[in-house]
Amino acid sequence: MSDTQAPGYHVPEQEETNYLHAQPGLMSWLMSIDHKRIGVMYLIAVFLTFALGGFLALAVRLELIAPGETIMTAETYNRVFTLHGLVMVFLFIIPGIPAALGNFVLPLMLGAKDVAFPRLNRASFHIYVVGTIMALWTTLEGGVDTGWTFYTPYSSTTSTPVVMMTMSAFVLGFSSIFTGLNFIVTTHKMRAPGLTWDRLPLFVWAIYATSIIQVMATPVLGITLLLLAMERIMGIGIFDPALGGDPVLFQHFFWFYSHPAVYIMILPGMGVMSELVTTFSRKRIFGYRAIALSSIAIAVISFLVWGHHMFVSGQSAYAGMVFSFLTFFVAIPSAIKIINWSTTLYKGSISFDAPMLWALSFLILFTIGGLTGLPLGTIGTDIHLHDTYFVVAHFHYVMMGGTVMALFGGIHYWWPKMFGRMYSETPARVAAVLVFIGFNVTFFPQFIMGSQGMPRRYYDYTADSGYEPYHVASTVGSWILLLGMLIMGLNLLSSLKKGAKASANPWGARSLEWVTQSPPIEHNFHEIPTVTQDPYEFPLEGSQKKASEGMDVTA
Amino acid sequence: MSSIIAHKHAHFFHSADQEASSAKLGIWLFLVTEVLLFSGLFVGYTVIKTLHPEMWKVASAQLDWVLGSVNTIVLISSSWTVALAVRAAQTNVKGENNAKIGVLLIITILCALGFLGIKYMEYSHKIHDGLLWGTKYFNHPDAIAALKAGVKSTFGLEVTALSDASFLETLKAHAAAGTEQAQHLIHHYASTVTYKDTLMTVEQGHLFFGIYFLLTGLHGIHVVIGMSLLIWIYVGSVKGRYYRDYYTPVEVGGLYWHLVDLIWIYLFPLLYLV
Numbered sequence A: 001m002s003d004t005q006a007p008g009y010h011v012p013e014q015e016e017t018n019y020l021h022a023q024p025g026l027m028s029w030l031m032s033i034d035h036k037r038i039g040v041m042y043l044i045a046v047f048l049t050f051a052l053g054g055f056l057a058l059a060v061r062l063e064l065i066a067p068g069e070t071i072m073t074a075e076t077y078n079r080v081f082t083l084h085g086l087v088m089v090f091l092f093i094i095p096g097i098p099a100a101l102g103n104f105v106l107p108l109m110l111g112a113k114d115v116a117f118p119r120l121n122r123a124s125f126h127i128y129v130v131g132t133i134m135a136l137w138t139t140l141e142g143g144v145d146t147g148w149t150f151y152t153p154y155s156s157t158t159s160t161p162v163v164m165m166t167m168s169a170f171v172l173g174f175s176s177i178f179t180g181l182n183f184i185v186t187t188h189k190m191r192a193p194g195l196t197w198d199r200l201p202l203f204v205w206a207i208y209a210t211s212i213i214q215v216m217a218t219p220v221l222g223i224t225l226l227l228l229a230m231e232r233i234m235g236i237g238i239f240d241p242a243l244g245g246d247p248v249l250f251q252h253f254f255w256f257y258s259h260p261a262v263y264i265m266i267l268p269g270m271g272v273m274s275e276l277v278t279t280f281s282r283k284r285i286f287g288y289r290a291i292a293l294s295s296i297a298i299a300v301i302s303f304l305v306w307g308h309h310m311f312v313s314g315q316s317a318y319a320g321m322v323f324s325f326l327t328f329f330v331a332i333p334s335a336i337k338i339i340n341w342s343t344t345l346y347k348g349s350i351s352f353d354a355p356m357l358w359a360l361s362f363l364i365l366f367t368i369g370g371l372t373g374l375p376l377g378t379i380g381t382d383i384h385l386h387d388t389y390f391v392v393a394h395f396h397y398v399m400m401g402g403t404v405m406a407l408f409g410g411i412h413y414w415w416p417k418m419f420g421r422m423y424s425e426t427p428a429r430v431a432a433v434l435v436f437i438g439f440n441v442t443f444f445p446q447f448i449m450g451s452q453g454m455p456r457r458y459y460d461y462t463a464d465s466g467y468e469p470y471h472v473a474s475t476v477g478s479w480i481l482l483l484g485m486l487i488m489g490l491n492l493l494s495s496l497k498k499g500a501k502a503s504a505n506p507w508g509a510r511s512l513e514w515v516t517q518s519p520p521i522e523h524n525f526h527e528i529p530t531v532t533q534d535p536y537e538f539p540l541e542g543s544q545k546k547a548s549e550g551m552d553v554t555a
Numbered sequence B: 001m002s003s004i005i006a007h008k009h010a011h012f013f014h015s016a017d018q019e020a021s022s023a024k025l026g027i028w029l030f031l032v033t034e035v036l037l038f039s040g041l042f043v044g045y046t047v048i049k050t051l052h053p054e055m056w057k058v059a060s061a062q063l064d065w066v067l068g069s070v071n072t073i074v075l076i077s078s079s080w081t082v083a084l085a086v087r088a089a090q091t092n093v094k095g096e097n098n099a100k101i102g103v104l105l106i107i108t109i110l111c112a113l114g115f116l117g118i119k120y121m122e123y124s125h126k127i128h129d130g131l132l133w134g135t136k137y138f139n140h141p142d143a144i145a146a147l148k149a150g151v152k153s154t155f156g157l158e159v160t161a162l163s164d165a166s167f168l169e170t171l172k173a174h175a176a177a178g179t180e181q182a183q184h185l186i187h188h189y190a191s192t193v194t195y196k197d198t199l200m201t202v203e204q205g206h207l208f209f210g211i212y213f214l215l216t217g218l219h220g221i222h223v224v225i226g227m228s229l230l231i232w233i234y235v236g237s238v239k240g241r242y243y244r245d246y247y248t249p250v251e252v253g254g255l256y257w258h259l260v261d262l263i264w265i266y267l268f269p270l271l272y273l274v
Ligand SMILES: [Cu+2]
Pocket: A258, A259, A262, A305, A306, A308, A309
């Protein structure tokens, strides 16, 4: 008992009605203001959009397996890869960790009964659903063919339904702003007694930094998309050189949001990493403060580097140099995190449970993704690599190799808390390994063909270009990925019925979400716990139980 | 009615203080997002002004700075009355200030309506003169071609020299029939005469008016939202919901209204005076 995170707090012997069964019926879910239910609904939404985006990616890969037309026309291909990008970015990865896992876990970690504005939280989910319907509606109208970046002047002239799609992203932006705003206020105002800033779990720090970016950057995307819509509806001319406007201005606007947005996508993943790495190596996190503050540093610096997407756009060479320098600078906080996680693992008693396998995948893949970002941030090499598959590979190593691995790791980690059931370990590990292999087979060849000049977004390549073997490998890899994902999904789903009952704290972790029962009661805690220790106070010598043995520190 | 309805804080907060300070931080963050939303348009403003400084000078001179000034005064006054309303709510103990809060909010709402009325006058004048965005602009080649074609088919006349004042007289003489189409063409031609020495001498004046309508239009939408918020708060104040220990909605609505005011205080000099 002496090392209990929250002295005096007991999980009652008799299991009580949990949030899943607190109220019956579909409407009680859709209209719920319980952060846990909203988190679960986001999780379902995110699974569905990931399946849709993944299906589109498989179609793109299949088309590229051989030169010439394979399964679709060039026009269809443009629409498919555009929709893949839009779905994955705006519907899946941005809400992915913050809105699904964050909603569920953040108030629990803070020892709060809910977020600060539960009704705003519900509104955020409803707005997300509306935005998603709008995005899918454009697909019924034939889809957009601009790429997810909507560059002018093409986007202001193409005959595809750009206005509807931009308005969809505009609406989704509100959802993202409301979630971020809610989390910032919740973190400031709803912390349990004794939970000082330097005792916050690093996941909270990461979500907090993410929320700052969401609140600061998303309005600029909003106005950019509004201007693009006005350009099409009214013919304002602000991006149209024929009317005296400047098309490159759109790129500045777009990347002013979208570079920080890649940190909206990766920072929450880094937060999950910090939790997984410590829990499954049973060691205190190394460099707590450095990890926490590097999240904030990323949030700030990420606003100053957008020009690295525009080295070939005709911006001034001087601006290019400054942006290149600042880009190297923003790499430092990410590197600090990688080094701290690695140091945490060093001499830890590591257990290779499924969440940890996903975390190790992250560590390897994100490191590759991060390092391959450097030649893209260097002007001289970027001119060669710009708009090639090297960029595609880099982006996927960071976003899929980083964020998606962390998301899946986080889902496995918090799954017992969310649903009160354990998934079976062996298929979970097999899935993690298959995805790791499939991912590398898919994306590593893209580095090679990119550096040899294969342009991104192209529908075709010639038979004598030498790219074919790489494309074949990449497509085969996408099938391995699919297999891994299917095993993971089925394993998780079947655990809902057949899984063993989970204890309150199956991993022996130390943050507050583990002191309440699994799944939690509707209002999280009967009495608000008082915090007396930091969240990574692991018992070291003597009690190095394996996490998978389900050690329960509160019992 | 001078009584109050006691407020009970939501169950997930442990005190009314925690609830109030959360709401305050929330609204401040929201105001930041609003400022950032407008900042994008201000960047557009700066870029277009820098690309076409001559055009900007001529086109912005077409705005009516007197109406703009009146509107500025109207909005500043409304910010003052809403601040007084917040003060009255903060010092409301037993409902003795309910009526005062209501009256101050009503004055604020009337100011908002006045602002929109004046804006409507300005807009209709600009629409009348064809001082609009993109291809709708009176001097845009598409609009001129439409004017020439229209004059030819309606009056059977050939427009030879644009903005020739005597030709306008000829048109007016022909317009006895007075169809709407004819009136519209005459107005359109009249603006080419009116702006012969100013807007006709610079290119791309439509960009200024595009930015003008975007900025003031987006601001106008915010005025409408703020006004609706104030009406909702007014209803609550009549019921006696706001008093010393609970005045969060009045404060939040007031802060939002100050922001609407503040944005106009930037818009007015940037569009009308610079
Ligand atoms: Cu970037």
